Amino acid sequence: MSLPLENSAYRSGSLAEGVDAAIDSALADERLVGAVVLIARDGELVYGRAAGLADRENEVVMREDAIFRLASITKPIVAIAAMRLVEQGRIGLDDPKWLPDFRPRLPDGGEAVIRIRHLLTHTSGLSYTFADEQDGPYHRAGVSDGLDIPGRSLADNLTRLASAPLLFPPGEAWHYSLAMDVLGGIIEKETGGALGDAVADLVMKPLGLFDTAFSVRDRSRLAVAYVNGASGLQPMGDEALVPILDGMIRFAPDRIFNPGSYHSGGAGMAGTAGDILAILETVRKGGAPLLSADTVKTMMADQAGGHMQTLQAGFGFGYGWSVVTDAVAAQAPFSKGTIKWGGVYGHSWFVDSEKKLTVVALTNTAFEGMWGQFTIDLRDAIYAAL
Template identity: 45%
Template sequence: MTLPGVTRAVDAAISGRRIAGAVVLISRDGHPVHDQAAGLADLASETPMRRGTVFRLASVTKPVIAVTTMHLVEAGDLDLTSPIHRWLGDFRPRLADGSVPDITVDNLLTHTAGLSYRMSEPPGSDYDRLEVSDGLDRTDLTLQQNLDRIARTTLRAVPGTEFRYSLAYDVLGALIESVTGTTLPKAVDQIVCRPLQLHSFGFSVGELAQVATAYSDGLIPITDEPIPNDFNVVRFSPERIFDHTQWPSGGAGAAGTAGDVLRFLESVALGGDPILTSRTVTEMYAARIGRQLVGTTLHDSFARGWAVTSPDTAPLYGLPIDSVHWGGAYGHSWAIDPATRTVVVALTNTTPEGMAGAFPADVARAAFTDLATGALDA
């Protein structure tokens, strides 16, 4: 079952060598309407992309951590407004004036904690000096050691006053470990993966796993060599996912199939059961960080775990107004339209095209056009 416009959008991106391959899955009200694996998972061996291909998910990890956090809030193990040093006593980063403000769980969920990413700071910053890991690189650090380094950075803003995409979800990962008394992978497995039967999702994979090769634009294989961005460099390590000793990054460290990502997002779109209540899901959909605080780093408003489209931004993304969405640095995008309970998952192995190029909007625009007109191929 496929949507013809989506098929054309995916095939055009592959034939135009904008992406190497993709798995695109779309459902509405829990029913599949598009199922497509196209192109190549590995160009050198001409291995085809398959529905069971595993992807390095990068920031597609974040909504899973957001849902895990909100599950713990529902259970009474966390609350959104208390300072996180209640659970992480040593995590007390300072502002430039030396004062130590409180950071709440909600600050972390909405990226308003005053933290940043090393890749988003200029060369020579304290993030560089402390060699903070962004969760994409291969290091000898533990989660606690990286947390200690983050705690020694200077906060970029008073918590709650400014959106800044950041390592906040890695701090949430440490918070989840502290509250549950187990490792982040085990906590996510118990709270999310087992109830939803997500068999491929995890923070490391075996050597025999069929993992898509990672490419940058131009279909150049990604290695451990830093890739320049607009601010600094991005430190990827594609081999990280095969090393079970790497610290589990709540912001960027998971891997899984498109099918598992779809199943997870469907649980949100259909009301949260069996992990969350529908009331909590509704609260997670609500835009909490207005565009006046977001500034130039994001066109949309931001909620607990994802961005929210507005009348101005929805056409840019090819999505309905009030859809929630985000992406992943290895070349992924996903979206939920709460009004129609439509889920779009588009995982590629090419970045940044698959995340921030024309591809995500092309797919989403085609999907909602096809669904509106009733175009569907058996």
Template identity: 45%
Template structure:
């Protein structure tokens, strides 16, 4: 395994596709691979280390989702609760004009009918909302009340659409806990798991990786506001400095930072039954498809769990993982998966968007893990 993964890492770095990376693989509870390579900051020659802290982007989502599930386990939240009962300002309408009944289950599974942005060319500034990556001075209410001015893509429970839903869930959690989202995630998830470097603020600024973006012939350093195209041709607005803005709402979908050792600790906790964060039955449910037969357009062979995508057909999904594996990533440059059948958890992190999340790099690492 080591030779195969090393070859993928070295090829990606030499080609300028990846600047810095940390990869950790655990099988049956034992660490079988752990390596940091490349640069945390290329321009000053600072090497990536296992302890390097990355902006997590959507790797934030499963941590916030697990916080919500922990509240369900404690009887403080129900999957059938309506989001508007906690957030009176959040009242988006169905396509037929009626206020939608959006539940916690809908938010967790991205079946609320929400989207991930509004077209700035056709949307007045006073209606634009922040999706968690760009900088903002909005708080939860200012941001999410604006969603009430947009019709949903579909009635809740009828369409899977990747969206700002986990940001809404984060606001619900903060309301229930009467605290910041950071404090809630720390109390219910990261502190019990010893994830000391994961949160909405930095434990050690000196260890923060510099973010880079795809470019030719090699990745370039991000500016304070950087536009990067994703695989669908959409332009993503990155604002690395958002992390340091105390006025920006804590984005449950994209706002945390963390390390590969912290992430693998979380993945292993879920794989091994959830303790000390979740009940065993809750952790098992978190690994199952939760959207029934609702298709994930553009993602054949995959359903969706409470934490990420679920592999239902390995041939259609074109992945080496077993059926029943769950996987997701973070657009700043990360990918992860849990394979319950093979007993594997993998954290594949980098400081290079979007290659480290949506490019060949994480796919090649996954294949190397299984080809060994």
């Protein structure tokens, strides 16, 4: 799905005014450097805009086919790849099919059985280093979150990850984690190649998409990564350590250029807004040619046993994304069954199937583009115009 002109907009009806205002306000207030926002309704692109700058220091304007480091937008793509393997009978959601050297223990030292469904739903008991205490086991083991430590191999990272105890027995709680990186290792074992090759074969090529991968096809189109800091918007540079919730997250934006960096199933891809819209629209329409309608229905239902409710009212977690289970409790205009997530480099997206609506907002600014006021203003402007 392409837009007519670079750094301009495709607009339809009253939707444009509110969405433009949300984008313009974030740019004027210097909460965002640049963004590409695409909105599809009933299969038609009703709004598209590339705004702001892809590279502020060199005055490079944002363009519709800009490539962004995707961070956790990688997760739904890898989840789709995994579910294709499930449909093909090559892996099973409840199989104890496992990586032989990856056997993290329970907090009491006992053995644990982590199933693929636990990885897909973040109910495995794993965590992230950024969520660990500064002297906690993940920090002591030097675990990478898939965003840092260029050149780290998957085998090395899984060995470090397995040395840390699980937070809880698999299936008994929800905690955001490196589970999708582990799943990436399982996909590699099953397919016999790199995760990027599997994702290309299972997801990208069937949809005719070539810009979204674990590498950057055209560096001239890659947006510079920025961060909202105390001194204003700053480029991340080679490395950035940024406060997030009660911890710190470490970015190494050029990790993706190092061929030794493992393909992080939870954070390692780069791609375009158009590609992400095409993938999400495929899901909204029922999954073909990637997945069956029954599989998509399963993925879009809460599969976390209600455990996410204790952390975020009105939400559950499916296979690869959060799911609105109670719009009133969620205190948001989404329809029940809406799926959504984002990425720490500055992205958000949602699919409201009841309203036949798919929204992708990729920005080059962490964390405003993921959970800042911009995301709220954008969401509210869209629903106000429906």
